[in-house]
Amino acid sequence: MAEGGIDRATSQTESVPGHSSLYSRHSQNHVENMSMEICTIMTRLGYGEEMRRLRVEKYREMNRLADTRSSHAIHVIAGSKAEGLTCHLESDLDMLHVWKGVLCVEAGINLHTIPDDIDVFRMDTRVYPGHCRLLQERRAHTRFTQIQNSLCDNGYGAVLLSSSLFLDECSASFTRSEIVEHERAGPSLPATMKGVYHFDRVPALRCHCPIILQRWAARTRHWPSPVIVKKVESLGAYLTPVGFKGSDYQHMEWRMCFNTGETELVNNLNSTQTQVYVMLKMILKDVLKPCKKEVTSYVIKNIVLWQAENNPQHNFYKRSFLYWLHDGLRDLKTAIVTQQLSYYMIPERNLMAASGLQDKQQSKWVADITDMMDEGPNVILRLPKIRQAIVASPEPMLWFSKIRMEFEMLCLENLINRIGQDEHNAILQQIMRRQVEILMEVVQRMLIDGCDVNDLHDICYRILM
Template identity: 65%
Template sequence: MAEGGVVYTRSETGSDHRHSGLYSRHSRNYVESVSVEICTIMTRLGYGEEIRRWRVEKYRGLDRLRNKRSTDVISITAGSKAEGLTGYFESDKDTLYILKHVLCVEAGTNLDTIPDDIDVFRMDTREYPGHCILLQERPATIPSAQIYNSLCHNGYGEVLLSSRLFQDYMYICQDLYMPPLLSRYAEPTGPSRPVVGLDIIYDDIVDAIPCHCPSILQRWAARPRHWPSPVIVQKVVSFGACVTPVGHKGSDNKHIEWRICFNIGETELVNNLNGTQAKVYVILKMILKDLLKPTKKEITSYVLKNIILWQAENTQPTEFYERSLLHWLYDGLRQLRTAIDKKHLCYYMIPERNLMAACGLEDALQRKWVADITDMMDEGPRVILRLEKIRKAIVASPEPMLWFSQKRMEVEMLYLELQNRLTQITNENGDLDLGYLALEFYSCLNVSDVLGRIRQEGNPAIGPIDVLIRLLM
């Protein structure tokens, strides 16, 4: 039996399970044919492999360009944007700011290998699993303001790095990082600093400290698994970890606790899911947002990501293909129902950490969601019709839908290319060149084409900016 998750057995995750549940209520041919149709629709909605891989590469390129001009932090796109699973305006953009001149290490690390200009903190992991307290092991020759202003004493002669003081200081100083256009900030949520622009959440910034914790990563790497490949496992290990300024919700010491995270490695893992797995993940997120509708983050998309990762690890990769999409969606819903019912889901990277601990899920809502998910599972393939985005795509005429899908993909590709080119120009001389102007011109042409077709079909007149935003949603 594999370690972690809402514990899986082979019969629960592999082909042995296929005779029960979904297939006991609906014929296999029907379920598999609907699965293929849904895969096609998801591709047209902007979740196909071509646009997914394009997004991943462009956001990686954007990170490389931004980090060329940064001296204090490394900027890393994280979350659904880095995974290529959302359009430009479809959801917030998660950005990790990793400080360069500070490092936290496990006990017993040889400090002689670490340059003197780096603040070094030792991880005390005797807190809640997946969290730690940072004890100052060696101050830098010239400490950074972020670190110096976040230090406190624990009353036993030791100096700690306070997550609360650190987050407060970064919130006060964030004007240094953002342009004036985006200078309206929402209140911090968890470890993030939401940046608001144009009346939408533009960026969710999470400040982080690099973390050297080989023992944690080696425990993860040593697990028996079907996925990912040994090469990818070692790649994830090489990315290391970081800590972010948020403690365990139920802890009396949460103001000095830090959460151990593996954002870069987890992005690599999601990017190694195949197209069917990625689409199951996206549909689960739609179900969470459109049907369950949590209002206090009792359940987040991060819970769903962990369900998908456990599902992948415990199953032969050949089991995931287009005709099996609904089977794996059904399996994901079942695992989500169990996690809610038991208030327990093991964190994929550190199974001792329960992602459902202190999630604020009240008993009445817990019972409702368990019942709602049971109803969805009983519905079988028709549950897809509850999702507005997919339902509209199903009833739309095929030719206009295909045309609009192609235009949307072209505009998004051009827009991401524009963002990268503009960043490159900013790094250089700041002068717009013919390449940038050509990209802008072709973007305008595509928006104009869509606007013309909308008006031709007798739909209410909308402006080009509205069209652009809709195309990038």
């Protein structure tokens, strides 16, 4: 078994494991047939493999073009958008702004291998696992004002880079007249543009930590393949300006993140695994409904990654969907009960530490998850999006699925063209004409079905949610 995760034995065969408590309440044949039906519904809702791959390709192109327009930072689209697992307006766009000309390194790294024009900070990891403090090791000839204004003397002759001051500096530099700023959330600077585009901007620094990544790569595992392990190892890490919640010195601490590596990992999950991931996130959002991020979608991601690492890949297929959903719910329940879930990249870090989960809420969530596990296949009826798809007639559902896929791809192409070219180029005009054609087709269908049509912008928004 891989290091960390949720400590319980797994014993899987090529068929759906028969010892699961899921099958003590529901026949295995019924569960497997329902699993197939759910996977079909998920695909029609935009969570199938083809749509996922198309989104990944478009966001990679968007990322590449954004990088060409910035002199001070590298942009990294992360989270569910980079993973291709959400519709265009379904969730926020997570974007790392990685400052150029700055590198943070582990102890033992030879500075002579780093160009002189790079600002170098040494990581002091003698804090909570997965976090560090940054000591100035070597100053470059020139440096960004945001870095200079965030330096502090520790009183012992060393210069530290304050995460809190750095976030303040970045927040001021990110302000734009066309953007509505929102309250900070950890290292994130949330904002909205044009009333519908919600995004989280996270300032970050490049981090060179080969020892930590080698420790991750050396684990015994079923997944991913050695080739992908090597690639993730080569992608490195980032530091984001946020300390451990329980620390007295969190304003000086930074958190290690492996966004590009995690995106690579999720992109190498198969369709069953990604659909389990999406449905667990739906359950978190629509059923548990955390108010203060006591449990986040990032917790769900780590549960799925541990699930993949600890079990043979051939056990994840359509007929086993509900088994793995049930398995994921059990892991989530265990994490809530024990307040313990190891971070997939650095198992010593507990993702549930300082979650702020209160006893009353904890008891309610445990009871809710227990009920959901007892419900078996019927648990999907708790999710509005899935329930609506089940009620819908097959022919209109197939039509709408096709329409939405094309419309979303056109919207992404629209954004790519606006980032990379003049807003009046011929390709963009063709894209916009086709978007209008699709909207009018939807309007006509709605009128035939007896629906009121008042606002094209609202229809556009609903298609992309």
